[in-house]
Amino acid sequence: xxxxxxxxxxxxxxxxxxxxxxxxxxxxxxxxxxxxxxxxxxxxxxxxxxxxxxxxxxxxxxxxxxxxxxxxxxxxxxxxxxxxxxxxxxxxxxxxxxxxxxxxxxxxxxxxxxxxxxxxxxxxxxxxxxxxxxxxxxxxxxxxxxxxxxxxxxxxxxxxxxxxxxxxxxxxxxxxxxxxxxxxxxxxxxxxxxxxxxxxxxxxxxxxxxxxxxxxxxxxxxxxxxxxxx
Numbered sequence: 001x002x003x004x005x006x007x008x009x010x011x012x013x014x015x016x017x018x019x020x021x022x023x024x025x026x027x028x029x030x031x032x033x034x035x036x037x038x039x040x041x042x043x044x045x046x047x048x049x050x051x052x053x054x055x056x057x058x059x060x061x062x063x064x065x066x067x068x069x070x071x072x073x074x075x076x077x078x079x080x081x082x083x084x085x086x087x088x089x090x091x092x093x094x095x096x097x098x099x100x101x102x103x104x105x106x107x108x109x110x111x112x113x114x115x116x117x118x119x120x121x122x123x124x125x126x127x128x129x130x131x132x133x134x135x136x137x138x139x140x141x142x143x144x145x146x147x148x149x150x151x152x153x154x155x156x157x158x159x160x161x162x163x164x165x166x167x168x169x170x171x172x173x174x175x176x177x178x179x180x181x182x183x184x185x186x187x188x189x190x191x192x193x194x195x196x197x198x199x200x201x202x203x204x205x206x207x208x209x210x211x212x213x214x215x216x217x218x219x220x221x222x223x224x225x226x227x228x229x230x
């Protein structure tokens with residue numbers, strides 16, 4: 001089992017999914033206050049080389065930088081990364097930090113820290129969340145076509161979103177948003193649902209599936225949950 005690959009995978013998953021925010025009930029965008037922090041619990045289920053593995057980790061993410069042009073950086077810290085297998089539990093990597101810089105639409109501009117390899121930006125793009133360009137409510141949909149970035153190893157992508165419901169989730173008033181991120185070439189994708197607090201802008205829970213996502217020297221299918229722990 002490739003512990004470095006598991007570490008990289010978990011780090012990118014947090015950077016891509018733990019930073020969703022809203023302003024008001026129907027206008028989805030990043031709201032930023034320097035130093036704002038949220039804590040999460042990550043659980044990933046996968047099969048590697050015929051072995052079922054559950055990987056858990058404690059995550060914290062903080063707004064580390066806000067720039068005049070609207071770009072911003074989120075620092076994600078991963079701790080207690082443990083792989084759970086039929087043969088017992090073991091550490092899947094050391095504690096680490098990853099800082100991801102975004103533009104106002106949610107596009108990833110730069111990733112620093114953590115365990116970087118040639119697929120870092122591609123994996124992050126597969127699991128990214130892009131904001132709509134107009135207010136949305138229950139029933140709203142939006143689609144974003146993104147061109148390839150060969151310099152960073154990112155394939156062209158199609159991102160599709162729909163607001164499925166407004167409902168209570170873990171004590172929060174949330175929008176339930178269905179997402180589907182699919183590579184136009186390469187065959188990798190992510191899909192699922194994210195619940196976003198419509199007042200505070202915090203991602204309360206994400207449930208998703210990954211197909212053909214690069215992880216070290218191989219591609220993996222996996223399911224995951226990411227839960228706000230306050």
